[in-house]
Amino acid sequence: MKACFIGLGYIGLPTAIIAADSGVEIVGVDVNPKVVEKVNNAELHIVEPGLDKLLKKEVGAGKLRATSTPEPANAFFVVVPTPFKGDHEPDVSYVESATRSVIPVLKEGDLFVIESTSPVGTTEAMAEIIFAERPELKGKIHIAYCPERVLPGNIIYELVHNDRVIGGLDEASTEHAKSFYGRFVKGELFATNSRTAEMCKLTENSSRDVQIAFANELSLICDKVGINVWELIKLANRHPRVNILRPGAGVGGHCIAVDPYFIVSAYPEEAKMIAQARATNNYKSEWCSEKVINAILKFELANGRKPVVALMGLAFKPDIDDLRESPAMHIAEAVAAAGTGADLRVVEPNITSHHRFELSDMNEAFDAADIVVMLTAHTPFKSLPQDVDGKTVLDFCGVFQN
Template sequence: MVNVIGLGYIGLPTALMLASHGIRVVGTDYNEKVIEALRSGHLTFKEKGIDRLFEKARECGIMFDISYQNTDTYIISVPTPYDKFSKKIDAKFVVSAVTETLKVAKENAIIVIESTISPGTIEKSIRPLLRQAGREDVQLVHAPERIIPGNMVEELYHNNRTIGADSMETGEQIKRLYASFCLGEIVVTDIQSAEMTKVVENTYRAVNIAFANELAKICRHDNLDVYEIIRICNMHPRVNILQPGPGVGGHCISVDPWFLVGDYPSLAKVIDESMKTNDAMPAFVLHRIYDIMKEKGMNDLSRVGLYGLTYKENVDDMRESPTLQLLESQEKHLGYPLKVYDPFIIENVVDHQYHDLDSFLNDTDIIVIMVGHDEILHNIRKLVGKVVLDTRNICCLEGVYHL
């Protein structure tokens, strides 16, 4: 039996995938409401294809419990935030999960950590827990996730995976577990290499996004079309510039690179500046709003509407959302309310939040597209007559403003 610890955006799909492929699974989470919902047949977040996977996993006998199980295999998938001051990883949730697991684990059990961690975390923060508990029989493995909200199910099936283990025998055992559903290549390596590769993957993308964002600022300075420039540059066979945007959200690209900055402050200079560039984009968007209002002779911020609260299109994930960062910055300096709407966010999470697109549009004169949900793509014509700042380059209307 596999006990999956942490039933959030990564742990739950992993548990469902294993269960639906014949593995006996118990999913554990400290949040009783999450467990109650799942037991009652209700998912705790929206995701393409997860409904069908959930039903199949339930048919195959998946169980949910707040208690850690007495078994021989654990997959830990809990959050790994970072300290905003030191930039170092805060591994308290992983430490807590491993500590509780050791209390009930069978002899020679394997604990697989899926949570993204900085290189050396298992050696410095996790392995000592085994010695303290007198459980050095337990094997540690790092199998970092490689999925993204919006396409989790398909990526679980097809993405390549990395297994980091102390021994090839243990690594191959866990490789067989993931191969029960994963069609991609599964590489077995040592633990610290696995830790480093996951962080480097997200850092690579963060640096590339930062270049695009900085290019947008340079082009704005000289009134050039950054999207046209990127389009032409990408015609070169060895150039692939990403698209600029209003900021970077989610729990990967906006967080993981800071681990390297925190652990290697004198070495990770390019990474540090890249992260600062990305973090500054919500404020850059706010200044674009002010400039456009000045150009249009408008002064009522309450008539400005932000479309999108999530960090990416067609998901309900708001972690590190650029819109939330923009609102925090704006309220701190001016305090005027901006209207907000997102079709994927049902509950009220911010002030002046709308739950109907037409009402939102009727009460606004300036629309800032922060997220390119399919809904707005299908309703572009409703923006005719509005002043539109399109931070995602999805709007084809004439006269639209961009970054």
């Protein structure tokens, strides 16, 4: 069994490595030559605990190698980005280009799977593109959609133990894809059609977005009323059928902050609540920026000098290096752009440098700061002293809350 993974990023590379570990010969394909070079040198280009050891093992054993163009295999997996473009419309051009790149090497009996989060109907659209160029393969290859739901930071465990939804264009495709994933997935494999599988992924992330929006909305109300939102949620969650999530500085990342738009842009009349959740979570970041800017102005009025402000965290969630669509990043940029003259110290322990901000050491920034702003609940931040005389602490993500 030989499989070709198109796209060796946060999801494609770990999946390729785990599949290689299950005994499949893996060829990883990426358009970025640096990624290809690093993988072939058994060097990890993403941050994921435990993955470097496995990468070294599979590359060393000759079970995984990388290249820039697809080659003949028994199975192909498309794991390329699906960002949005224009007015939050899904950009499937990467999926299309990855699909087109495998068309010349496809042969009878092959399996073609899309893992990239995609708008409903994408798998059917890619099948049409394949068959337009290779009509002789119609009914002779298996095509399916299988979304990924792993949590960065816990990918090795979740890739194996999470349940998966697999939707083929026909039953034979679904079964074929199930048997591939069955090689390394210990979770249950649920069969459906491709449209349901596509919508399932979008639904999961929209559901998270709506629930976080509820928590963020509560945080805005509580701030006005003078109630500690963290205590409120903890108490409300003692109800046996209530489970409110934690508020934060907004919602970010490549999935939850993006995928709901794939539903909203296709069904704007119906997806009112999903659209409002996006708006609420985006607004929360604006609100946090305003809070920081106001705290800076207040400090200057009271003390007659500009404050030192520690902006703690740039990643979109705790303990990762991923800054994509990060509300923390957005807030740091908004505060910097406000031109308050405050001395901003930006802390992000999971990256070594940043093109926009000079990064500061966590303890040095904290000690120097008049205003401490918790933007991401990174674990190391929890060890900082909670009550320090003379410091204003804006804890947007509950670092100091249990």
